[in-house]
Amino acid sequence: MRIIVPIKQVPETSNVKMDTETGTVIRTGVETVVNPLDLYALESALRIKEALGGTVTVLSMGPSPAVRVLKEAVAMGCDDAVLVSDRKFSGSDTWATSYTIAQAIKKLGFFDLIITGERATDGDTAQVGPGIASWLDIPLATYVANIVEIQSFRITVERLVEEGYQILSLPLPSLLTVVKEIANPRLPTLKGKIRSKEMNIPVFNSENMELEESYLGLKGSPTRVVTIHTPKIARNGILLQAGDDGAINSAIDRLLTFLEDKNLL
């Protein structure tokens, strides 16, 4: 069983700072981490490996500091890692990103399963996982909350959708995007940290990958960001203190009137 887990380096969300002048995110000096939702993908892959044998390869597309998140994944127990990095890849939207990652996966050769997080906490699109499946023309199950069984070259999963859990049987190879419910991610081990420190991580770039030049980076991306602005968060709402029974009663009165005015009762 060879499992590939594409992960993303993202800014630590609780520390996101905005440049109020330009309306853009300040990335310098902000700590980056493994996209928190990718940890569930890593954990799912490691559990399958432990149950059935095989290897887990972690892959990340991004600038060279992304090596750090790859090393963290290795410290959790992944067997090997690949950095997909080239100046030509910068400015890629989800279409170009999923193309580039799919080509990197093709370069890795044989695989049985690709597992990704549901989405990244910065871009929030949830489009790259399905996009990779489409480029590789393999079946896709999104929002997977439970892996029921793997046997005879097929995998049975439960997807969390609006009305409940849809149960699917997919042939291998295929791609899963997973949600938090699937597993509780493990912490890196000391042994893993030592191994990751010494590990030399290969870089896939435009020199050693088979790529269609016109599909890369900003030039290859169908979409363009026109403007970015910071939404106003404050709603200038009503704030009431309800310290004693009298205050509680009058606060409830006012809340009921408020909800009634908005036709919510």
Place this chain on the structure above:
Amino acid sequence: MGLVWTIAEQYKGQLKDLSFELLARGRTLADTLHTPLVSVLIGEGVSEVSMEELIKRGADEVYSIQHPRLKDFQCESYAKILSQLIETYHPIIILAGASSLGRTLMPYVAVKVRAGLTADCTELEIEEGTDNLLQTRPAIGGNIMATIKTPENRPQMATVRPKSTRPLPVDRSRTGTIVDIPVTGNMLDDRVKVLGFRQDRANFVNLENADIVVAGGKGLKKGENFSLIQGLADALGGVVGASREAVDRGWIAYPHQIGLSGKTISPKLYLGIGISGAIQHLAGIKTSEIIVSINPDPDANLHKIADFAIVGDAFQIVPELQRRIEQRRELKK
């Protein structure tokens, strides 16, 4: 000028509200561009009457692609069908819901047809002069709003946040055409099998579709106290949500979780009880119409963004609030 398409969604033969919300969005765009609006329905068991409703709520045409094997969403067949239709009809805009279906089908298809795709949009308009679709969406946990366009590639594809707009009222004077598109073998993909469906309870919590969500957090102190949340939700005719802290403590199941690692919702009313309002939670509720916060902590973040906040003991306030709502209901009868 090419057509504007919206993707209708059905569950067990019933059209979802999302189908009508998308038509309201599509109608504005199609009118600006002076082009027809098409509702594309892939599924099974949707009646003529239901399809007429798509027309009465904004569609000029309905493409009906129905087949027993399309009863449940299954990405590979749906994508094959949608890609083939795009190559035949060359629409300029396709809108789908930012639902589990839309967020799976659209990226799969966008790759195949080399289209630009923008996720989870909350605003859509046509750019003057170029007729490009301007798509605005929250990113970085709702901290920024980005406006995105696809200058050259067509179609321009977008998923739209559920409940971010209201359906148009039924207009009985509207007329349109239902086009039956026969399903042939090469439109179906049998690699993936749908084995069934599991619902833990008769009324599985459909948070994304609820008009009223009452959510509980760490401030509830223990799992049993979610009965307070359930009681108030029942009184209001809403459903129960939760913060990550409450789910991680095992007080309530993951499908209830709202926020960055859970669901994103836009109900008419969101009521947060004992929820501090971590940035990750706020990301999931910022587009709610009305936000109410009840929390004894005067510094709770949720108070700051709420339309109505009460600084006070939730254990006293919530049962009383529930009682008063039920009382009003009795009086109205």
